[in-house]
Amino acid sequence: MIRTRFAPSPTGSMHIGNLRTAFYAYALAKHNKGDFILRIEDTDKKREKMGGVEDIKRLLKIFNIKWDEYCVQSQRLEIYNKIAKKLVSDGHAFYCQCEAKNAKEDGFSKELRDPCRDKDLKSGAIKLKVPDKENIEFTDYVLKKKISWNTSTVGDATLLKSDGFPTYHLAVVVDDNDMKISHALRGHDWMPSTPIHLLVYKYLEFTVPEIGHLTDIMDPDGGKLSKRKGSTSVDGLINEGYLPEALFNFVILLGWAPKDNKELFTLKEFVNLFDPLGFQKANPIFNRDKLDWFNGEYIRKISNSNLCKKFEIQNSDFKKMDKDKKIQITKLVKERIKKISDFDSLANFFFEEPKVDNKLFGIDYKKHIESALLVLKNIKGWDLETLNSDLMNEVTKNNFKIGDFFMSLRISLTGTKFTPPINDSIIILGKEETIKRLNKME
RNA sequence: GGCCCCAUCGUCUAGUGGCCUAGGACACCAGAUUCUCAUUCUGGGAACCUGGAUUCGAAUUCCAGUGGGGUCACCA
8 A cells, every 4th residue: 555645844835846746745646546645744833834734735725636634743742752752761862951053054063973962861852862883774766776874974863852842853754654654755855864764763663664855956047946046936836827737747747757758747647657767866957938838738728718717817907898808808818828927918908008109110100090990980890800801901902011001000009019919809999999099099 | 074866958858788870848940821929830950977897789887087966953
């Protein structure tokens, strides 16, 4: 039975890399008809964020990731305490009363052995008594490779903080064991602390699950992708106008690939085709261009009415419009945008009279507008076919250059050179409004 | 700096000793379609980090160098 877990901390907005870990863990479990567990690692009270847990659940739901079991570490404090004390009485851990060190801003600690390890204190934080000159190893599930350490290079790690909360090192081992996790997937940044966990497994006589270290997603400028470098929070990306389907597809292919290089995946297809042999070993770079491409693909895939709803959320003027018109506009914009947020720049002229910069026009624009007005005033009916043919007749009659003529109309009506097809737009805009805008240009 | 991981087009990658003249996708360039933009279609340039070793044969195995990344908290 394969059982995997996703174990985020509610300390900030979820990062795209965390989400990817959830997708992989979910696919590994579900591909094998196993269980996927959501475990909240809320053992750092100082960094915990209000609503963090709800955010995690909300995000997973957006991506259709459902968990079979749910657990919260802060509700298991006695268990960790008991086990930490057992480790002390067994001689594998010790109490420490040193002042807590903070993260180094620069430099690094050279002292691996804690001064309290032989003081035989009776209270304080509990630290692991790492032995010297022992070899400890495991086979990484992602790297498919044996990795080993000499314990003399591993520092005495804190297992239980003086506030009674466990650190990750203790909690992860105890929980994965209690929950019968068969495969633990985690970020590559955990690799250096794996020997600590291995030692805890050994002293507790637990069986070690498969442990796999996923690649880190890198920033295009170098270094690990972080919140500071651009918007990499999942909420941020969604707000920017990326579809969950596209985000999912993009991110699973960052660090994993199928044998046949298939590009487009739904969650279901990913679960079906998932193969742990497809895991990548080298860190990938977060590449916006590819994300944009995926997003465009998915925008073109979803139905007009669903896309229309997304535009409504994005733009309140659009929402107020007549339903038929909304669908027509949606169709015109659909194949021209890469992000939902691109909607405004392309469709704004439908609800707002544009400011027209006369410098955009070519030489004969006044003649063009004059002719167009003539056509519009005499047009019989209001449909695209008639408009097309009447306008084209006028163009040939006056010997206008087709492109120039329509560009003049485009600029007068929309204020820009890049728009949906102008005749379709005129039909949606309406006869009255079109004439009104053209008159202003004369 | 110690420890650990990694290394194929600009980017994501296929490749598990001969099928590789290294394949696909994004991006880029050119052309076709088109009233602009976009979509769509066709074509193009573009990579095995370096040096040794093993082998009849190496992108693929081994070693070293170089480069990139991670980590060295009572944070996860």
